[in-house]
Amino acid sequence: MKRTSRDIRTANRYEVLRQIIAESPTSRQELAAATGLSLATVATLVGELLDLGLITEVGFEDSAGGRPRGLVAANASGGALIGVDIAETYVHVELFDLALNVLARSDEDMRAGESRPEQVVRHVAAGIGSVAARAGIEAARVLGVGVSVPGQVDRDTGVAEYAPNLGWHDVPLLGLLAEHIAHPLYLDNPLRACTVAELWFGAARGRGDAVVVNLGTGVGAGLALGGGLHRGVSNSAGEWGHTTLVLDGRLCHCGNHGCVETYVGAPGIMQNLRELSPRSPLLHPDDQTATIDALARAAAGDDPVALGVVRETARHLGAGISDLINLLNPEVVVLSSWVAARLGEPLLGEVRRAVARHALRRPLAATEIVLSPIPTDPVCLGAATFALEGALRSAGQRAAKRTTTARGRTAPPS
């Protein structure tokens, strides 16, 4: 519930590592300036990260008139992290070094009806084997595997509780994966993975409160409040896709009517197209990806039907994003995931116009709406970041134990 000194120390350790990864090489002085922490605190945290092998000393820079400053950088070769993005239509696996550079990736498509848990587990295991082999990484050097699966997850028990677009209920996913994969496993969902990716490496880095609007088959809003991920009391915060935008509107698979997702998720956008132009050649009835791709290409060529669909989608999306702005008063709203990436600037422009019509003046003036600047799959990146956070947590616990023991040994007799 309450944030303790230990939470703060953990958050500060993340913050310093995040800054080093983003700005390598950097000095303790620059880190203090960028994070707002004292130089003494930064020096302590840098020392811990050096001891853990996550960062490394890389030389000195001259400071004007003073003594040279030591530079540190992410220790790229200190280990590897794997991020897994299980979506409704594919399984992506990426292997990263500790500077979060992608060293290898594997994409496996899933056809409709191929998404039973045991089939997905086989895809994931094959993907992990493939990226490790291609990157030439020994198993022992993988610090952890972060796994993202849509819907509501219990990250403590590793259970995918409810993933309607996959048709899953209470699937013990981490247990199934552990039969094939020996690395430490960390489960969460794409919403929180994207949000953490933006916090560490994207548009939310160093900003105040941020909302990451995730537009894919499903829809959600990751909340980065006070510099950290807002999870809620049972780790299910962010289900903005299932908030009501049109009372008594379109039926949603959650049982509710008029949910945001039914208008701005990929199937909702297909429905917008169907209602505007039932026989449009842009519509690929059984293929979300092909339809969104066709819409994006046609909108870029000023096709009036495609532009109409983008506008109608943005009308709903803008009203929903205005709700987030009025309720949460964020500094930045980031549009993320594959639908946002493909519809890109035309969607962004229409959304900004719709938000300007809906949102209240004061919170509107404080907010910027941007497309995610992350060039790779943000879900894999965020999932790998969960693995990095997990590795940092357990390494920190081991280090604390060692320090206590060492102190005990070297303490002067009293």
Add this chain to the structure above:
Amino acid sequence: MKRTSRDIRTANRYEVLRQIIAESPTSRQELAAATGLSLATVATLVGELLDLGLITEVGFEDSAGGRPRGLVAANASGGALIGVDIAETYVHVELFDLALNVLARSDEDMRAGESRPEQVVRHVAAGIGSVAARAGIEAARVLGVGVSVPGQVDRDTGVAEYAPNLGWHDVPLLGLLAEHIAHPLYLDNPLRACTVAELWFGAARGRGDAVVVNLGTGVGAGLALGGGLHRGVSNSAGEWGHTTLVLDGRLCHCGNHGCVETYVGAPGIMQNLRELSPRSPLLHPDDQTATIDALARAAAGDDPVALGVVRETARHLGAGISDLINLLNPEVVVLSSWVAARLGEPLLGEVRRAVARHALRRPLAATEIVLSPIPTDPVCLGAATFALEGALRSAGQRAAKRTTTARGRTAPPS
């Protein structure tokens, strides 16, 4: 943006004082158990609060087999706080001791057309004079005055930026008040005042994330996340009343259509009544308070029209509260302010049923919906709490300065 060690110290100091006020007398051991802080931290914070005169030692209790434990309590006579609730139809002023007991109150009604800033300022000044005189409190003992005004406020500059139900734009309220009132003044809005009141004294105390749904003429949702008030980047978070529930629905004075407020604020409820039964004797066309009172009485007597209005209001309110539950995953949702207080249990029951139909299973299971347990005006109480927080902040700064000076004086020569 980021929470620093200083923020944490401030939050911990509030938390300990809050616990002492709620549970006086109490021991340091009980405080440590209730707050989750270490006994050493609690002892330090208790020492500071004793030095500031906000709490006092009140004796000892025997602990089983150990040495007696010192008990502390709020120092009721250590000073006075004033809370001012400026609403569309009244100005309430309450004077509190430091245990936040009400010592005197003043209620002034405002008729339509009487709410120009200078008229309101006169009401506030008269109210403050009246409560101080009735409580027999010297001016010097008033530590501060918290003032709540509806709408969007800039608490740093003391400007009421936008209060649509009062017809105010950019009113320099604290400046106007300072011409009549010599005490330190603290401005905020009813939403945040109610939320802080619930955090310190009500249903959110000691709970995880909480949402305080404020139902009056205007409507909002105060967010108590991670044990503190979520303000957003420009102190305007919580404008849930102006989130869209019915796209293209009822016109709202904010310029948007279908805002939550237009269905569940007092004027929205009057409209619900008008649509259900245009000639109902329950309707007092120019009097919100009388209409809500009439509805409450009739609903208690099972009047079918009144019950229909409550049900229709709860249908919208339930959908909107489900949105908050799905998005934020709070531990508790508190219904507060005068409309919720008057419609009470019949409204609460219907809202719970509507939420059970709308919200997702996992966040629904983690949430409880309750009526505010605060028996007095929660806005006055919250406003007085802002004044207490302000007094604590500036006393803390003075104390820190004194400690530094004292240390400097008594430090041994080196």
